[in-house]
Amino acid sequence: MKQYAVIGLGRFGTSVASTLHExxxxxxxxxxxxxxxxxxxxYCTHGLIxxxxxxxxxxxxxxxxxxSVIIAIxxxxxxxxxxxxxxxxxxxxxIAKARNDSHAKILERIGVDNVVIPEKDMGKKLAHNxxxxxxxxxxxxxxxxxxxxxxxxxxxxxxxxxxxxxRKHYGLNILGVNKDGEFVGNPSPSMDLKPGDNLIIMGSTxxxxxxxxxx
Numbered sequence: 371m372k373q374y375a376v377i378g379l380g381r382f383g384t385s386v387a388s389t390l391h392e393x394x395x396x397x398x399x400x401x402x403x404x405x406x407x408x409x410x411x412x413y414c415t416h417g418l419i420x421x422x423x424x425x426x427x428x429x430x431x432x433x434x435x436x437x438s439v440i441i442a443i444x445x446x447x448x449x450x451x452x453x454x455x456x457x458x459x460x461x462x463x464x465i466a467k468a469r470n471d472s473h474a475k476i477l478e479r480i481g482v483d484n485v486v487i488p489e490k491d492m493g494k495k496l497a498h499n500x501x502x503x504x505x506x507x508x509x510x511x512x513x514x515x516x517x518x519x520x521x522x523x524x525x526x527x528x529x530x531x532x533x534x535x536x537r538k539h540y541g542l543n544i545l546g547v548n549k550d551g552e553f554v555g556n557p558s559p560s561m562d563l564k565p566g567d568n569l570i571i572m573g574s575t576x577x578x579x580x581x582x583x584x585x
Contacts, residue, residue, distance in 0.1 A: 371395055373436040376414075377422045377452060379406035382467055382488055383442030388413035400431050422452040425459070434460045441466040441482075446473055450480065457481045486510075502582035506568055514575045517545070522567045523584040532559035540581060542573035 372395045376387040379401040387410060391397045396415045400422055401407055407417035420427035422443065433439050439461045443449040449466060456464050457480065465484045468474035474485045491510045506519040526534055536542045546555045548568040554561070563569075571578065 374438050374440060375431045375433050375436045376440045376442060378441060378443035379410060380442060380444060384410060386440055386442060398431050423448055425455060428455055428459055438463040438465055444469060450476060453477055453482050454480055505582055516575050516578050517572045518578050519568050519570050522563045522569060525585055526563055527565050529563055531557060531561050540577045542571050542577055544569055545572050546570045
């Protein structure tokens with residue numbers, strides 16, 4: 371069981387907090403609005419009413435002790451100040467929601483470990499799903515780096531991972547294979563790929579887009 375602090379209880383923050391709690395983790399939430407914390411109810415371990423730009427509030431939330439801090443604040447200045455203070459207090463891993471690319475760049479420059487733009491990520495996922503029948507899911511790691519889960523294209527079926535050698539041809543890495551309902555991490559180069567298998571591939575956005583169009 372891990373410990374998380376979620377700061378800001380809009381739709382995004384509430385969704386993250388409740389999901390983490392449902393997965394069995396300890397979740398401390400921070401918000402200035404008492405109603406937001408009350409609405410979350412039992413879907414958090416502890417709720418703290420306060421201003422996240424105040425050191426004492428962040429200390430009380432235990433940002434130094436938790437495994438990750440998720441800053442889900444829409445306000446530009448407040449999210450940046452909160453991120454700065456969390457890093458100053460020694461937070462191990464800070465994840466922050468950004469409104470746009472400019473906001474994201476500033477958060478990255480002040481040392482935020484992972485920046486997400488939910489609306490942009492959802493749009494990207496939808497576009498990939500529409501443009502390729504093979505894409506199952508996509509996770510954006512940065513502006514030009516992704517992890518994609520995709521069905522094995524028909525032209526790849528019956529071949530081994532070594533025969534495909536997508537690292538040589540595309541500079542992509544196969545992290546794992548979902549085969550017969552089970553995940554196989556770091557699969558053997560001799561593994562045969564069959565209909566129904568899904569590949570989990572990591573690499574640059576441009577190179578991933580090339581393999582998505584393979585039939």
